[in-house]
Amino acid sequence: MKKYLLFFLICTISFAQKKTIEQRVDSVLTLMTLDEKVGQLVQFTGGFDTGTQTSKPREGHIELIRLGKIGSMLNVFGAEQTGKIQKIALEETRLKIPLLFGLDVIHGFRTTFPVPLAEASSWDLELVERSARMQAIESSSSGIHWTFTPMVDIARDPRWGRIVEGSGEDTYLGSMMGAARVKGYQGNDLSLSNTIAACVKHFAGYGAAEGGRDYNTVDLSERTFREIYLPPFKKALEAGVATFMVSFNEIGGVPASANKWLLKNILREEWKFKGPVVSDWNSIGELIPHGVAKDLKHAAEIGINAGVDIDMEANAYNTQLAELVRDKKVSMAVINESVRRVLRLKFQLGLFDDPYKYCDAGREKSTIRSGEMIKSSLESARNSIVLLKNKNNLLPLNKNLKKIAVIGPLANSKLDPLGPWYQQGWPSEVITVFEGIKNKLGETAEVVYEQGCILSGDSKSGFSAAVSAAMNADVVILCIGESLEMSGEAHSRASLDLPGPQNALAEEIYKTGKPVVAVLMNGRPLTINYLAENIPAILETWFLGNEAGNAIADVLFGDHNPSGKLPVTFPRSIGQVPLHYNYKNTGRPYNPEKPMYTTSYMDFPNAPLYPFGFGLSYTTFEYSDLKLSGKKIGKNESITVSINVKNTGARDGEEVVQLYIRDLVGSVTRPVKELKDFSKIYLKAGETKPVKFIITPDKLKFYDINMKYTVEPGDFKVFVGTNSVDLKEADFSVID
Numbered sequence: 122m123k124k125y126l127l128f129f130l131i132c133t134i135s136f137a138q139k140k141t142i143e144q145r146v147d148s149v150l151t152l153m154t155l156d157e158k159v160g161q162l163v164q165f166t167g168g169f170d171t172g173t174q175t176s177k178p179r180e181g182h183i184e185l186i187r188l189g190k191i192g193s194m195l196n197v198f199g200a201e202q203t204g205k206i207q208k209i210a211l212e213e214t215r216l217k218i219p220l221l222f223g224l225d226v227i228h229g230f231r232t233t234f235p236v237p238l239a240e241a242s243s244w245d246l247e248l249v250e251r252s253a254r255m256q257a258i259e260s261s262s263s264g265i266h267w268t269f270t271p272m273v274d275i276a277r278d279p280r281w282g283r284i285v286e287g288s289g290e291d292t293y294l295g296s297m298m299g300a301a302r303v304k305g306y307q308g309n310d311l312s313l314s315n316t317i318a319a320c321v322k323h324f325a326g327y328g329a330a331e332g333g334r335d336y337n338t339v340d341l342s343e344r345t346f347r348e349i350y351l352p353p354f355k356k357a358l359e360a361g362v363a364t365f366m367v368s369f370n371e372i373g374g375v376p377a378s379a380n381k382w383l384l385k386n387i388l389r390e391e392w393k394f395k396g397p398v399v400s401d402w403n404s405i406g407e408l409i410p411h412g413v414a415k416d417l418k419h420a421a422e423i424g425i426n427a428g429v430d431i432d433m434e435a436n437a438y439n440t441q442l443a444e445l446v447r448d449k450k451v452s453m454a455v456i457n458e459s460v461r462r463v464l465r466l467k468f469q470l471g472l473f474d475d476p477y478k479y480c481d482a483g484r485e486k487s488t489i490r491s492g493e494m495i496k497s498s499l500e501s502a503r504n505s506i507v508l509l510k511n512k513n514n515l516l517p518l519n520k521n522l523k524k525i526a527v528i529g530p531l532a533n534s535k536l537d538p539l540g541p542w543y544q545q546g547w548p549s550e551v552i553t554v555f556e557g558i559k560n561k562l563g564e565t566a567e568v569v570y571e572q573g574c575i576l577s578g579d580s581k582s583g584f585s586a587a588v589s590a591a592m593n594a595d596v597v598i599l600c601i602g603e604s605l606e607m608s609g610e611a612h613s614r615a616s617l618d619l620p621g622p623q624n625a626l627a628e629e630i631y632k633t634g635k636p637v638v639a640v641l642m643n644g645r646p647l648t649i650n651y652l653a654e655n656i657p658a659i660l661e662t663w664f665l666g667n668e669a670g671n672a673i674a675d676v677l678f679g680d681h682n683p684s685g686k687l688p689v690t691f692p693r694s695i696g697q698v699p700l701h702y703n704y705k706n707t708g709r710p711y712n713p714e715k716p717m718y719t720t721s722y723m724d725f726p727n728a729p730l731y732p733f734g735f736g737l738s739y740t741t742f743e744y745s746d747l748k749l750s751g752k753k754i755g756k757n758e759s760i761t762v763s764i765n766v767k768n769t770g771a772r773d774g775e776e777v778v779q780l781y782i783r784d785l786v787g788s789v790t791r792p793v794k795e796l797k798d799f800s801k802i803y804l805k806a807g808e809t810k811p812v813k814f815i816i817t818p819d820k821l822k823f824y825d826i827n828m829k830y831t832v833e834p835g836d837f838k839v840f841v842g843t844n845s846v847d848l849k850e851a852d853f854s855v856i857d
């Protein structure tokens with residue numbers, strides 16, 4: 122009885138609180154003039170003073186703030202700085218509505234964590250949530266209320282530079298990673314001063330840009346759009362994400378910022394999202410070059426009526442909206458609804474109650490680069506590393522080695538390990554691979570560094586020094602890959618090869634006959650066929666952030682057993698792109714023995730270099746006893762899958778156990794495999810653990826021939842294993 126009473130009380134209290142926010146929103150709204158309403162829908166960026174790390178509002182924006190004509194800012198941070206500006210909003214505007222400060226805290230604020238693609242390689246949801254939590258704590262201490270993350274764009278084309286900002290090619294993994302990040306940033310209570318609002322982006326389909334060129338046209342079937350590209354957004358919403366950002370691209374002729382079907386029918390009506398939608402940078406203005414708006418006024422009209430609540434940087438709402446309302450092109454109801462969403466968020470963040478709570482310089486000082494941040498960044502970095510090859514167990518290296526040559530353009534780079542979108546990270550606070558190895562071995566070994574070459578051009582002038590350093594060493598650590606500028610926004614590449622003369626450098630170093638470990642840093646899968654064939658050990662480290670060198674040294678010398686798995690397929694040739702594990706069988710499935718008249722190339726195999734989900738460990742795992750709880754289930758029933766995993770090596774280690782399914786016959790074609798679950802487990806040497814997965818009806822659903830999201834009766838295969846290729850399989854059927 123007591124229990125029920127308590128439950129009743131909790132419901133009543135939370136209902137009352139909700140109502141209070143709604144009432145408070147309405148009470149503010151009724152006081153507002155049209156111009157003040159429009160102001161809430163306007164967002165401008167701050168600018169950086171040359172040579173400083175402080176960003177502040179630009180000329181003219183302070184006056185707009187005073188007039189209540191700006192509701193939020195991006196790229197303005199710092200406890201003191203944001204405090205000063207907030208004071209203007211609170212003391213000098215008529216209605217004293219607090220400002221929102223947003224920033225792209227993509228993988229850290231000042232302490233830089235691994236890039237999102239790297240963290241996705243950990244397949245560790247708790248770790249990713251913790252990392253986002255730390256980033257929220259650090260950035261909120263510096264005045265930030267809102268991060269434009271997570272980016273959950275599925276990317277099947279590694280030419281696209283922004284693949285680095287997401288979780289790779291898979292919808293399920295991407296959905297889980299996005300949700301973990303949302304929970305990390307927002308915590309359980311958005312009104313706390315160390316939680317920040319998340320913004321899931323870019324809604325939607327942005328990663329499917331034709332040819333991998335950023336901002337390019339996207340044309341997708343509704344089925345693929347709904348099954349592959351939309352679910353991570355839905356999952357972020359279910360995790361409570363506070364805001365959405367639209368994408369730059371069009372789909373089937375409709376730019377996202379003009380897409381009522383996407384922003385109204387799907388987001389508001391089907392999904393019931395209540396929070397604000399922000400444009401991408403000038404994406405309202407870009408409706409003009411897209412060719413759907415004739416001028417900025419027209420663009421503003423289309424944007425707001427399509428459902429974009431906040432205009433980031435296009436200066437369209439600021440200059441056009443009020444007139445559009447007066448011209449009756451935009452209704453007051455539309456404006457009111459958008460303003461409500463913005464005000465609601467400000468209330469949820471607690472800004473009306475305590476607008477300065479993110480502006481505590483003392484907290485900022487003790488939080489930024491705190492020991493806790495650095496520890497967490499190191500933990501994420503270690504767990505993001507993927508061991509791609511380890512011939513004859515070259516790794517881990519013995520700590521008694523006496524001479525180590527650390528070679529390559531990325532071996533001692535202070536900047537590149539930060540990765541693109543490194544926000545306020547300082548290169549001077551980065552531990553390079555060379556430094557990490559020296560930290561690890563102290564005086565016991567002679568560790569030398571040679572750059573070998575740079576990342577562009579074709580000069581081989583540094584080769585001979587690198588080769589002689591290699592000749593004098595017991596082992597070579599060859600650090601190659603991409604610079605941080607080769608991926609990220611507007612940084613697509615038409616080649617996936619190692620840039621500059623790095624492949625040639627690898628060949629020269631290999632010829633010395635010394636044991637070589639390739640340490641890769643890059644923001645996308647690369648075509649590293651030479652390395653895969655010749656270099657005995659390869660670590661994919663992506664861009665690991667501040668602690669890169671320490672984390673890599675921990676893995677090289679066995680203080681951390683790698684457990685990362687690729688969140689994206691590594692092709693052998695750019696000609697194979699897009700290449701992803703969840704392809705369709707086609708009417709003429711590939712036959713490697715007799716490729717002619719099957720879906721193939723005349724001059725190249727179909728197989729990837731490294732498949733999705735692939736990654737080795739210093740120990741080995743054996744899978745046995747795959748069992749299903751039954752052979753037949755009803756459409757609304759679940760089935761339990763169990764398997765035993767044994768650590769058959771001599772070291773303790775972690776394994777990511779992956780579960781895939783295939784629907785053999787459908788009313789429409791289905792992928793040959795779809796990841797539906799995974800579990801990261803820790804096994805002591807020699808230990809066996811049972812792993813269980815439950816396949817619920819939700820995991821079997823898809824859009825049928827009538828676009829109904831449903832489970833179709835029929836035969837299914839279930840696969841469990843260590844990557845998307847090495848799998849045990851079993852069968853079951855769904856009956857009507």
Ligand code: BGC
Nearest residue numbers: 195225269322323401402610
């Ligand atoms: C990017 C967004 C980002 C925004 C604000 C845009 O260019 O596409 O991802 O959040 O800028 O910095």
